[in-house]
Amino acid sequence: MTDDVSELNFEQALRALEDIVHKLESGEAPLDESIALYERGNTLRALCQQRLDMAKARIEAITLGPDGAPTGTTSFDAG
Template sequence: MDEGNQDITALSYEAALKQLEEVVRRLEGGEAALDESIDLYERGEKLRKHCQSRLDAAQARIEAIVADADGKAAGTRPFDEPGVG
């Protein structure tokens, strides 16, 4: 897995998710040696945290803009509040 040395913080959400899916696939395949499995698990956890951080940032951006009836920014509301979306 060449991506193992790549800086996770530089990855886009999509790239990190793709790598995370590959880690999960390899772990579920059961073909990795114990030490490699541990390394994969650790990288997977870092990738998961990075993906969650990117999702949280996107949610914060969505919460920051709420339009009024004229389409102008009118304030903020929590992302999961009824009537948003």
């Protein structure tokens, strides 16, 4: 298990996080391994959040004029 998760894409990081959650919930891992898994899971969670935030920033909503023609784009804001 490599500590560098920065090269993982969102789907890979999410899959790895799901595997960690499953292993922790099953109680298969001894305490020391559970702690290491938890720390890696926290790193993966942060990476997934960062990737989602970056994707959100790239999403743009098309602005339509009165005639229905696109007039430009505005940044997506789900808030």
